[in-house]
Amino acid sequence: MKTGVRVEATYDQYSSHKTVGWYLTWCDGPTIETMRRRATASSRGLAEVDTAQLRFRRESTDAAEVAAFLAFVLPHPAMLKEPPLDALMSHSTTDFPGKIDQSVWDMARFALTRPELADTYDKGRKAIDYIVKVGLNGLRLDMWLTGASRQADCQPAPPAVETDAVSGKVRRDLERMIDTVQAELVGGSTHRDDPRVQLLVAETSRRLLLEIVDQHQRRTAAHALVDGAGLSSLSTMIGLAPRTLGMRWGKDLDADLAPLAWLRDNAAAWASACAAAGSVLRGSRGFYPDQETRQDLWTLSDADATRGWRTLVQTPEAARRVLAVTRNRQPTGTEEALRSLGAQLQAHDQAAPPDRRERALRRTPSIPDAPPAEPSGPARALNDGWG
Numbered sequence: 001m002k003t004g005v006r007v008e009a010t011y012d013q014y015s016s017h018k019t020v021g022w023y024l025t026w027c028d029g030p031t032i033e034t035m036r037r038r039a040t041a042s043s044r045g046l047a048e049v050d051t052a053q054l055r056f057r058r059e060s061t062d063a064a065e066v067a068a069f070l071a072f073v074l075p076h077p078a079m080l081k082e083p084p085l086d087a088l089m090s091h092s093t094t095d096f097p098g099k100i101d102q103s104v105w106d107m108a109r110f111a112l113t114r115p116e117l118a119d120t121y122d123k124g125r126k127a128i129d130y131i132v133k134v135g136l137n138g139l140r141l142d143m144w145l146t147g148a149s150r151q152a153d154c155q156p157a158p159p160a161v162e163t164d165a166v167s168g169k170v171r172r173d174l175e176r177m178i179d180t181v182q183a184e185l186v187g188g189s190t191h192r193d194d195p196r197v198q199l200l201v202a203e204t205s206r207r208l209l210l211e212i213v214d215q216h217q218r219r220t221a222a223h224a225l226v227d228g229a230g231l232s233s234l235s236t237m238i239g240l241a242p243r244t245l246g247m248r249w250g251k252d253l254d255a256d257l258a259p260l261a262w263l264r265d266n267a268a269a270w271a272s273a274c275a276a277a278g279s280v281l282r283g284s285r286g287f288y289p290d291q292e293t294r295q296d297l298w299t300l301s302d303a304d305a306t307r308g309w310r311t312l313v314q315t316p317e318a319a320r321r322v323l324a325v326t327r328n329r330q331p332t333g334t335e336e337a338l339r340s341l342g343a344q345l346q347a348h349d350q351a352a353p354p355d356r357r358e359r360a361l362r363r364t365p366s367i368p369d370a371p372p373a374e375p376s377g378p379a380r381a382l383n384d385g386w387g
Contacts, residue, residue, distance in 0.1 A: 003038065004097050005029030012055075025057040028064040028096040032056045060091055062124035066108035068094040069128050074104065077136050077165035088128065110143050137161050158239045181205045218249050222256035223310060226264055226354065254353045262351035263312055267305040270344055274303035274315050277322065277334070277341040284331035296322050300341075319345050 007026045024035060035056055072090040073079050079087060086093075094100075111127040120126050131139055140159035182201045186192045221234055231249075232242040263270060278300030281287060289297060296318040303315050323342055330338055 003029050003035065007035075021053055021055055023055045023057050025059070027059040028061055029058070030095050031093060032058050034095055058092075060124075062112055062127065063105065063108050064094075064096055065091045065124035066111055066127045066131070067100050067104050070104050070107055070131070071100050074136065077162055078167070080132055080135060080165065081167070083128075083132060107139055107143065110146075111139065135165055137165060158237065178205060178209075181208065214248070218253060219256055221245060221249070222253055222260055225253065225257055226260045257353040258351045259316065259348050260313070261354045262348050263316070264309045266344070266347070267309040267312060270315070270348070271303040271305040271312060273337075273341045273344050274300040274312075274319060277319070277337040278303070280334045280337045281322065281326070281331065284334055287326075287331040287334075289325065293322060293325050316345060316348055 003026065005026050005028060007024055007029075010023050010025060012020060012023055024039065026035070029035070030038065035058070036054075039054060068091040069083075069087055071094070072087045073083060108127070111131055112123055114127070114130055117123050117126050117130070134142065137159075140161070144156055144159050182198070182205050185201045185204055186197060189197060191197050221231070224234055225231070231245040235242050235244045235246070278297045281289075282297050282301060299314055299318040300322065303312055305312070319341055323338065323345065326334070326338055
């Protein structure tokens, strides 16, 4: 009988009287139903073998339980938000070895190695809980960034970020937002419902949305550049040609890099000034801030450089708004704290971006730079300093 796994036949005489008898025991491999059919087929013509009296015990490994779950939900990502019982019990209906891709096994094994699962009971179930919590995209991104999919010294290919898992509510919210944008763009035109007008406005809103996404991506790239990454390495890391991001933004990044670099280098002093100003204003008598200013004061009071400079990115704008509110009337006892905050904010606004040498010294080995082809002409000008 071919099963692909080790099968043992044992006689259990210590069970209750209803379960005493011969057992076939194996791990993962075929399901119990499949094993029963194969045992019956293999015993045909053998009068001394009565498969009706055989009992079956199928054990399982954590990796197989998680792989079966993933194979069940991968074709239907939305199912992961509230996985049905069939998905949670999919190991019992899955034949091993089966048609489960190697990538699924890789994902399952990665989920089982998460630090939070160390020394826990029932790791398979805990790994499934982790997958449900982070989602399939989160699982793939965690694998990518932690190097679980890295082969030798090569940069792993970026994962495909699936959009099927986006909830229906998020999609509806996006559609309503686009409808609002297009309604504002069309204005009061009497031809607002003409298909030609709708197409024109849709194309305009497409450009607007792309501009917003591009601005967000540029700001995000600036965070990595401040710590020493190169645009060429970031391009190749996310599956683009080495010169793509440099050609897309060029020197436009200077405005983003300068304040971020200052924030990185002056995080401790800046956080201290923010916390002092926020605390003294919140405790000041006779100062009655509106809701937005109260939120800004909490942002300043919570500033803490020990959590990393990136946690301070929102504080300069909060400080700017608080200083504007208190410019004409500073509550008694807050003058020194506000003066210090204002001086540091001015230094932040006047900061120069890091030069190529300074960023190269900060370059981290975790973001390897592939040497790009040497550009020339306009392309060289756009890429200079950002390779």
